[in-house]
Amino acid sequence: MKTSIQIEVRPTEIDVMGHVNNAKYLEYMEWSREDWYNRMELPFDVFTDMGVGTVTVNININYRKEALLGQKLTVSTEPLCKGRTSYVLKHEICNEEGELVADAEVTSVTIDLKKRKSVELPEKLAKAFT
Structure with a gap:
């Protein structure tokens, strides 16, 4: 499932060049990624309850x-693709005119929170890629 959020660029996100600082794009994508997890009914506490991060x-x-x-x-x-312990989410940032501002592929791994080692994707997360 593809999800999206709307944001407005704030003064604290602008760099000396007068545009959004490069690091802020990653933050925007992180906010969208958290929204995606929540809409997939996989908020942070669900992962924690499974002992997975x-x-x-x-x-x-x-x-x-x-x-x-x-x-x-x-x-x-x-969602773009998944492996046994990893998965890739695709992000796009577009302006009001529909122009692509930035895009990224973010690879994440699921880990056992106690052992700090990779583990198979939880079934509920894996299903998001079908």
Whole structure:
């Protein structure tokens, strides 16, 4: 399932170049990713109750167009692919004109919270990729 959130660029997110600082795009994507988990009925406490955590292990991001102060952005998240212990979520950030501002593929791994070792994807998470 693809989900999306709406945000407005705030003054604290602008760098000396007058556009959104590169690190903020990752934060926007994280907010969208958390929304995706919640809509999939997999909020943080559900993972914790299973003794499982998710760890981001790789981010490949493309910065396509400047985002400026006050712009309204749509940040989307959708499942891309899964392995035995890892999975990839795709993010896109678009401006009000529908132009692609940034996109990324974020790879995460599920881990046993006590052993701190990777474990198979919980069934409920794996089903999100079918």
